[in-house]
Amino acid sequence: MTDWLTYEWEWKHRRATFKVDLQYWDLLPVLAYSQLVYVSCAPSSPLATSFSRSEEHRLAALRHTLSSQLNGHAVFVGSIRLDDLEQLYFYTADSTIINHMSGICRLESKLRTTCGHSDEPHYATYYRLLFPDDSKLQSVENNAYIEAIAKQGGDLTLVRRIELEMAFLYQEDLDDFKNRIPRGGFTVGESSIRAGVSHPHRLLIYGYCTLNLAELNRFTSHAIEIAAQYDGLLERLSAAYIKN
Numbered sequence: 001m002t003d004w005l006t007y008e009w010e011w012k013h014r015r016a017t018f019k020v021d022l023q024y025w026d027l028l029p030v031l032a033y034s035q036l037v038y039v040s041c042a043p044s045s046p047l048a049t050s051f052s053r054s055e056e057h058r059l060a061a062l063r064h065t066l067s068s069q070l071n072g073h074a075v076f077v078g079s080i081r082l083d084d085l086e087q088l089y090f091y092t093a094d095s096t097i098i099n100h101m102s103g104i105c106r107l108e109s110k111l112r113t114t115c116g117h118s119d120e121p122h123y124a125t126y127y128r129l130l131f132p133d134d135s136k137l138q139s140v141e142n143n144a145y146i147e148a149i150a151k152q153g154g155d156l157t158l159v160r161r162i163e164l165e166m167a168f169l170y171q172e173d174l175d176d177f178k179n180r181i182p183r184g185g186f187t188v189g190e191s192s193i194r195a196g197v198s199h200p201h202r203l204l205i206y207g208y209c210t211l212n213l214a215e216l217n218r219f220t221s222h223a224i225e226i227a228a229q230y231d232g233l234l235e236r237l238s239a240a241y242i243k244n
Contacts (some may be wrong), residue, residue, distance in 0.1 A: 007132055007140045008213055011080055012238060015214055020078035020130040024091075028123045033075060036120040037098055038065060039105060042112040043088045050083045059086060066090070066101060073097050078130040080212040105163055135142055135221040138234060142216045145237060149211055153158035156211040162219060163189070165236040166227050167199035173230040174201040181205055184226050211239060 003022040008015060024031075041059055043051050049107050051059060066088065067076040074092030081087075092098060098117050105115040132140070150156060164186075168174040178188055189204030209219045 005132065005140070007136055008143060009136055009139055009217070010214070011082070014082055016225070017081040018078065018093050018130060018132070018136070019075070019081075020126075020132070022131070023117055024075060024077050024126060025131060027075075028126060029057040031075065031091070031093075033093045033099060034119060034121040034167065035095075036123075036125055037074070037090040037092060037101055037115065037117045038125075038227075039090075039101065040114045040116075041088070043084055044111060046112070047095070047230045048146060053113060062108060062111065062113070063088060069094055069100065069104075070097065077126050078129075081240070089130065090206050091120075091123065122203060134228065134233065135217070135224050138224060138237075139213070139217050142220060142239065146211045146213055146216065148243075149239070154211070159208050159210055160239040161206060161208055162216075162236045163204060164220065164223050164234055165238070166203045166223065167194075167197075167235040168201040168203070168227075168230060168232040169199055170231075171201050173232060174203050177227055177230045177232055178203060180227055180229075181223070184222055185215060186223065199235070202235065 005020055006017060006019050007020055010016065011018075023142065041062065042048075043055050057219040063079075063086075070076065070090070070092070074090050074097045077089050077091060079086060079088045090101070101116045103115040146156060166174075166177065168177065174191060178191070179188055182188060186205040186207045189206055191201070193202045194200050194202055205223065207219060207223075209215050220234060220237065227233060
């Protein structure tokens with residue numbers, strides 16, 4: 001059973017769509033498929049900035065062909081998509097699978113397709129590139145929040161006051177974060193304690209940005225990365241119009 005997650009993030013300094021099958025977080029070490037196979041697909045013209053409609057159909061067909069011929073000896077774990085590039089990632093331990101996939105790519109005439117492989121016993125591509133860390137997971141939440149505001153007719157281009165509720169295991173961690181976070185460009189708000197949860201010590205912090213996904217991702221990632229130094233996490237986000 002697959003468990004696909006799609007999220008937006010930056011890759012090669014460009015906005016990209018990541019897709020990852022979450023089920024392999026536990027399964028990859030069990031399967032022991034230590035060879036990474038990566039297939040890169042681009043439009044036929046090196047000058048093209050996006051896939052044409054016919055190339056999109058061809059790309060979908062190639063993706064289906066590659067993933068459907070794994071024969072139980074390889075797994076398709078994820079992909080990264082730009083306007084003019086899609087990269088697919090597989091793991092296997094079977095050299096015949098690698099040769100077969102390479103052959104399919106060499107025969108592809110409608111797309112510029114390359115296939116490569118490397119030894120990856122610790123599955124770094126899956127765990128470090130494809131599988132979302134806390135900042136990437138927050139991107140999914142950010143996108144859902146933005147979509148909800150858009151459905152209500154909200155203006156996504158306005159600069160808003162963003163409120164983040166940060167959560168910590170211990171009061172001393174919250175205090176250390178509280179002293180550090182203003183240097184990150186945030187304003188400190190009220191603190192509180194919420195009983196019956198894993199991270200009971202809460203702190204509100206504030207900053208300003210629009211509801212552009214890339215901008216909001218950078219905003220929340222900054223707070224998450226600082227909080228992680230104190231074993232903290234982002235619990236909740238809200239955004240309000242700035243009142244004159």
